[in-house]
Amino acid sequence: MPTETTAKIIDGKAFSAKVREGVAKDVASLKEKHGITPGLAVVIVGEDPASQVYVRNKVKQTGETGMNSFHFEMPDTTSQEELLAKVNELNEDPAVNGILVQLPLPKQIDEASVINAIAPEKDVDGFHVINSGLLATGGDAMVPCTPLGCLLMLQDTLGDMSGKKAIVVGRSNIVGKPMAQLLLDANCTVTIAHSRTKDLAAEVAQADIVVAAVGRPEMVKGDWIKEGATVIDVGINRIDAPERGEGKTRLVGDVEFETAAARAGAITPVPGGVGPMTIACLLKNTVTATCRQNNIDPDTL
Ligand SMILES: NC(=O)C1=CN([C@@H]2O[C@H](COP(=O)(O)OP(=O)(O)OC[C@H]3O[C@@H](n4cnc5c(N)ncnc54)[C@H](OP(=O)(O)O)[C@@H]3O)[C@@H](O)[C@H]2O)C=CC1
Numbered sequence: 001m002p003t004e005t006t007a008k009i010i011d012g013k014a015f016s017a018k019v020r021e022g023v024a025k026d027v028a029s030l031k032e033k034h035g036i037t038p039g040l041a042v043v044i045v046g047e048d049p050a051s052q053v054y055v056r057n058k059v060k061q062t063g064e065t066g067m068n069s070f071h072f073e074m075p076d077t078t079s080q081e082e083l084l085a086k087v088n089e090l091n092e093d094p095a096v097n098g099i100l101v102q103l104p105l106p107k108q109i110d111e112a113s114v115i116n117a118i119a120p121e122k123d124v125d126g127f128h129v130i131n132s133g134l135l136a137t138g139g140d141a142m143v144p145c146t147p148l149g150c151l152l153m154l155q156d157t158l159g160d161m162s163g164k165k166a167i168v169v170g171r172s173n174i175v176g177k178p179m180a181q182l183l184l185d186a187n188c189t190v191t192i193a194h195s196r197t198k199d200l201a202a203e204v205a206q207a208d209i210v211v212a213a214v215g216r217p218e219m220v221k222g223d224w225i226k227e228g229a230t231v232i233d234v235g236i237n238r239i240d241a242p243e244r245g246e247g248k249t250r251l252v253g254d255v256e257f258e259t260a261a262a263r264a265g266a267i268t269p270v271p272g273g274v275g276p277m278t279i280a281c282l283l284k285n286t287v288t289a290t291c292r293q294n295n296i297d298p299d300t301l
């Protein structure tokens with residue numbers, strides 16, 4: 001018998017459009033009241049085709065909000081010194097308020113050295129140790145875009161999350177750990193699961209909120225989900241889809257969507273969930289960074 005979707009589908013595409021509208025208003029106001037046009041620089045090293053898609057979307061949407069967009073493509077033979085020189089140049093450029101260096105980087109380059117070379121106040125990814133330290137200690141951090149996007153969708157869906165049991169599956173520095181921190185700050189009781197977790201199914205089954213950031217297609221099974229839980233699927237996995245024709249592929253998340261949607265109260269789809277919110281939050285962070293660099297209170301925009 002086919003399973004039936006009962007969950008509310010959280011529309012990240014529509015939500016991200018609203019966030020971008022807010023960004024566009026702030027950009028217009030920064031121009032009008034302060035004569036400042038925020039600028040976002042994106043650096044991509046090498047030619048990973050999946051990365052190219054995100055970068056193209058970022059550049060397009062940056063322009064649509066009225067910001068300046070600077071785009072740099074460097075060959076995959078780029079040395080660490082060359083990339084660091086580019087980062088320094090952008091750090092010093094007053095027209096650039098936000099810098100994003102697309103990850104992963106080619107193997108000859110040490111990612112941490114590059115991330116930590118970005119001026120923390122221009123680190124719109126929120127990956128710099130200063131920003132992760134500020135986030136961990138309750139300071140004024142730049143918050144990583146993907147976890148921030150997930151938090152905005154959770155707040156919109158659930159309102160107050162105080163006392164809810166949340167599980168984050170995955171503990172990467174860019175998604176899992178900052179996500180867990182944000183849920184903790186929202187007063188959830190947080191479990192962080194990873195590849196050494198003993199009984200993942202049992203851990204997930206306890207949770208009112210499930211955030212999956214594993215990078216394995218559909219590994220979180222629908223029948224693990226507690227009835228009525230809210231499920232945020234961060235995973236973006238391209239898999240073969242022979243049913244669509246020879247050589248065709250499709251995107252799936254880290255959650256088995258159909259079966260999870262039959263049990264969950266609300267769930268994000270892939271595509272159209274977390275991905276678009278990530279880009280919207282990158283633009284939001286660029287406005288935040290511009291305000292901080294110019295001592296402007298964003299509430300006055
Ligand atoms: N929508 C968006 O905007 C974005 C989506 N993504 C997607 O999110 C996913 C995760 O990304 P990222 O955090 O960078 O990935 P990483 O590969 O850095 O981290 C994956 C995490 O999953 C854990 N893990 C792996 N296998 C299992 C398992 N069998 N059971 C439990 N945990 C497991 C790993 O555990 P351990 O630490 O023990 O190895 C690790 O902590 C990917 O699909 C990526 O494409 C990423 C960024 C943005």
Ligand SMILES: Nc1nc(=O)c2c([nH]1)NC[C@@H]1CN(c3ccc(C(=O)N[C@@H](CCC(=O)O)C(=O)O)cc3)C=[N+]21
Pocket residue numbers: 053054057100101102103104125145146236251270271272273274275276278279
């Ligand atoms: N420094 C850095 N910062 C990042 O934020 C960063 C990164 N490196 N490296 C790669 C990951 C991945 N990522 C995505 C962003 C948007 C979509 C997105 O918009 N996805 C669409 C679909 C896109 C498609 O069709 O392929 C969606 O889910 O609906 C996906 C993935 C940002 N990342």
